[in-house]
Amino acid sequence: EADIxxxxxxLVIGTGKxxxxxxxxxxxxxxxxxYQQDPGMELHLIHYSYGVNSTEKGDLSSESTVSxxxxxxxPLTLESARPSHTSQYxxxxxxxxxxxxxxxxxxxxxxxxL
Amino acid sequence: xxxxxxxxxxxxxxxxxxxxxxxxxxxxxxxxxxYQQHAGEAPTFxxxxxxxxxxxxxxxxxxxxxxKGYSYLLLKELQMKDSASYLCAVRKGNTDKLIFGTGTRLQxxx
Numbered sequence: 001e002a003d004i005x006x007x008x009x010x011l012v013i014g015t016g017k018x019x020x021x022x023x024x025x026x027x028x029x030x031x032x033x034x035y036q037q038d039p040g041m042e043l044h045l046i047h048y049s050y051g052v053n054s055t056e057k058g059d060l061s062s063e064s065t066v067s068x069x070x071x072x073x074x075p076l077t078l079e080s081a082r083p084s085h086t087s088q089y090x091x092x093x094x095x096x097x098x099x100x101x102x103x104x105x106x107x108x109x110x111x112x113x114l
Numbered sequence: 115x116x117x118x119x120x121x122x123x124x125x126x127x128x129x130x131x132x133x134x135x136x137x138x139x140x141x142x143x144x145x146x147x148x149y150q151q152h153a154g155e156a157p158t159f160x161x162x163x164x165x166x167x168x169x170x171x172x173x174x175x176x177x178x179x180x181x182k183g184y185s186y187l188l189l190k191e192l193q194m195k196d197s198a199s200y201l202c203a204v205r206k207g208n209t210d211k212l213i214f215g216t217g218t219r220l221q222x223x224x
Contacts, residue, residue, distance in 0.1 A: 031210065041216060042214040042215055042217065043157070043201070043203075045211060048211070090156060090157070094210065102159050103147075103159075105157050105158070108155070108156050
């Protein structure tokens with residue numbers, strides 16, 4: 001069972017607000033990821049990190065930013081939310097090395113920007 | 115480029131067997147994953163294949179043919195709780211990035 005947590009689970013917010021989506025894992029995983037998923041669509045990688053102070057942009061361009069100050073914590077921030085940011089945001093983590101490096105997902109945050 | 119194809123929807127009867135296919139084209143290959151995702155929930159890991167052949171895990175099995183760019187997930191003795199989307203994801207060579215398909219929504223009927 002993966003121990004990865006996301007808060008809030010649901011968020012409804014007005015245009016222009018700054019928001020931070022939290023993601024924490026207690027497995028000591030070095031690698032962490034953020035994906036964006038619209039209903040019925042595939043997951044798209046928007047950010048990833050290989051460890052503390054390491055952050056990279058993913059394959060899908062995103063106006064969000066991330067930080068990795070602690071191994072267990074990988075928050076995602078939107079400085080000014082817009083309706084186009086409405087989506088589900090999924091955080092995942094995996095251990096460095098090993099045969100599989102399976103990514104384990106958190107429960108997700110459903111964001112609605114009005 | 116990368117391309118992953120799966121059927122959009124499938125239906126099956128409780129107790130039956132269903133096979134969900136996935137074909138892929140990637141610029142490099144370093145493993146294929148199957149995830150299960152119930153509506154509104156996070157994907158959960160089901161299986162991983164990096165070599166050709168069949169991997170069996172209880173009621174679920176996954177097969178890979180790298181030369182054909184093809185995998186399938188086999189679900190036996192279907193249960194109602196197996197109604198979910200099944201996501202095929204390919205890891206690109208020399209990276210750990212996953213490229214996901216759009217998923218196959220499976221509905222199991224009594």
